[in-house]
Amino acid sequence: SLDSWGTSEDADAPSKRHSTSDLSDATFSDIRREGWLYYKQILTKKGKKAGSGLRQWKRVYAALRARSLSLSKERREPGPAAVGAAAAGAGEDEAAPVCIGSCLVDISYSETKRRHVFRLTTADFCEYLFQAEDRDDMLGWIRAIRENSRAEGEDPGCANQALISKKLNDYRKVSHSSGPKADSSPKGSRGLGGLKSEFLKQSAARGLRTQDLPAGSKDDSAAAPKTPWGINIIKKNKKAAPRAFGVRLEECQPATENQRVPLIVAACCRIVEARGLESTGIYRVPGNNAVVSSLQEQLNRGPGDINLQDERWQDLNVISSLLKSFFRKLPEPLFTDDKYNDFIEANRIEDARERMRTLRKLIRDLPGHYYETLKFLVGHLKTIADHSEKNKMEPRNLALVFGPTLVRTSEDNMTDMVTHMPDRYKIVETLIQHSDWFFSDEEDKGERTPVGDKEPQAVPNIEYLLPNIGRTVPPGDPGSADLLEI
Template sequence: MTSQSESSNANLISPTGKTGAVQMRIKNANAQHDRLSQTKSMILETSVEITKPVSRHRRNHSQHYISDKIVSKDMLVNKNKEGVLNKTKITDKGKKLRKNWTASYAVLSDHKLEFLKESKEQAASGLKSTTNPEVIDLWGAQVEWANEKSSRRNVFQITTSSGNEFLLQSDEDVAIVEWFEAIKNTIDSLGTKQQFTPLGINLQKSSSTELLNLADEAKEKKNEHRKSLIFKLNYSASDTSDRNRVKTRLKKFISRRPSLKTLQEKGLIKDQVFGCHLETLCKRENTTVPHFVKQCIEAIEKRGLDADGIYRVSGNLSIIQKLRFIVNQEEKLNLDDSQWEDIHVVTGVLKMFFRELPEPLFPYSFFEQFVEAIKIQENDLRVKSIRNLVKKLPRPNHDTMKTLFEHLRKITIGASVNLMSTQSLGIVFGPTLLRPEMDKGNMAVCMVYQNQIVELMLMEYENIFC
């Protein structure tokens, strides 16, 4: 074995004592290894972090950075919002439903408002609900404050384009205002994103059937327009003379028509009670308190002071509209009739009367003054300021207000039976009796002052009106 290894080593060494062909092969192998290592150095391993090259032009680099951070207005409007809200559905495609308040985790995003059984963190942890979340589509929806529809505070309503109505509520004043503004901004932004074709077709809301129908209508209008052009071309001189004769007869008929005053004297046109200015109505009836208001108050005090939730519970709307029609037609009204036996119908029609006044019971010019008065911290000064404002009101407004608040005061005395406190009546009548002439956008704060004014005037009735 030793001789064989020595012979092999001898073959590797040249006679001159230097390495021969083997040495060249090792050198070539080393060269290939160097080239391979150089090639590998050009390849980035997955663990190496690729750094973004820094621009040499600092000004341009800052501009690019700012452009990456710019957020569009639509992104701000549709920014996701989520949290706990109390929700109830009161109308399903026009059908009234019983209120059933439930606390749900609400998520506002894009064009919808979802109500989940649990928050996103709980859902991510695997605690998923077995029921699908309820979704409110905000396309074409409307949102408005609706405290009169519930005894709870801070309530607003969403009405969808399909006729569904939802009430949302939270006891936290700031949170509910933020929700209202976020939903309102989302609905407004959706209104600006609708796409229309030259024919006026809404591509995002119309179904294929609707598109076909609208296309047919456009085609029919085009044909009608073409026919009208042909008719005008064939229009003869004799037709022109006939047309002129018709115009002359119409002018004579219009000039002989009776005036509005004549029609009112003959009883063909009657002045209505609902929607009439309070001063005009009182002047027509030669009184300072409308007869209809007196009739309703007498009927309520006669048989409805102990009714549970009086003025808060809504009566049958169709019967209320029927009663409204009879009053406008100046027919003889008997509220003791059996068809008006539901006291909530009488209270509902009285609220409707004050709600439909062209100018509220608290005139527009006095609104800011009443708000400033209710902000006064000292109670005596606050009551004195409101008392002075009430004395300055026009006579019909002052006397009607005194009659109404005297009636509401009697209701609060029986609050242990009818469950209507001064706070509850303030919530019901605040937005009905006084409101600003121009919507300033901060409806939640305005609503708080409206309720507080009515509530204070009920508690301090003797000091304000007596």
């Protein structure tokens, strides 16, 4: 039951730097929910990163009163003394109450090391993680905090508008900044034996040789300084190499095993499956942006000058980011523009069996290159999820990474990105969980679906997006376990 109350297990002492704005209106005598929780603070006021001391998990007794959440080391019996202490603020060893007015709270899907964790972001941009005893306890806390975070008659959309804008602005800033130094990843050439020859084979098939490309050649955008006026009139009679990024699937260099799957997709998946199945956080931890960009430029010049002994090809996080970048740059997304709304509507069908059948029909109606590439990618993600005990990437975590990248429109607007985000997650998660059924070659003759007709379907919630948007590793903080790239 969503109303079940629970307790958690041990941790340390709480922090003192908390959001305490607007606490004067709080009523401390009416406890709405209470119980033991783990917690740690991620961001302090104004969204500043919390110090190392505040990022430790601590065990506290939480009590929700009106629009305030008090955190104490010990359980306090209700009474005038306890109420007065809470109203006066925290003692030397106590945490200050957290103001939950107009806050955002939801499940923290990016937290892979602990279960039943939810994230709370206050109106002044403090951010916390809380771990409940079980799923029902977690959902109960989320619902109670949401119900008590708004003033009477307040529109939840308006209340959260400032936080939404802050999250999106932070995401834009990180997206345009340089990436961190590459994380150390398992090195070696296992699983790459045939990859070099495949690149060269593709190059020869298209009449492209390494010597066709001048040394140190770059994209047109990075060409040498302009020559004097008049010389540019002369056209160079040189056939350009087919680009690997930013082109439609039909125009990509095909893989040898399937002509409708791009070579770069097959190559990246092969490398990850060869060396990264047990790599913790694979696809969640981003690679160095500069290294990823340099590999993109190299592949856009043609595969003939690929050197797989280059250390850039040895970093699993770079390779996984390269694959994600390929799908982000597709001018026609994998689920196609004309079917995007159909997929969103299908995901919202309440009857589970009808929802599954509708999704499968839409998938089978995709154009050939898009269907085959989606089938190949989902099969790869299923393989990753099958090793989640080691890599911590269950279907839901993979869906958080790939959902916004795969299920989108070519001109993704902010409204769709926010309102459709939970649908995007759920569609990709469902495909990974039931990949064999969705991509079976057998005809659909009314056979049973892999889910029952009463399987619960999550109601789309705008707050699903906000705790995870822009979870990229900022410069100087590589490999943080709390960050997620989408």
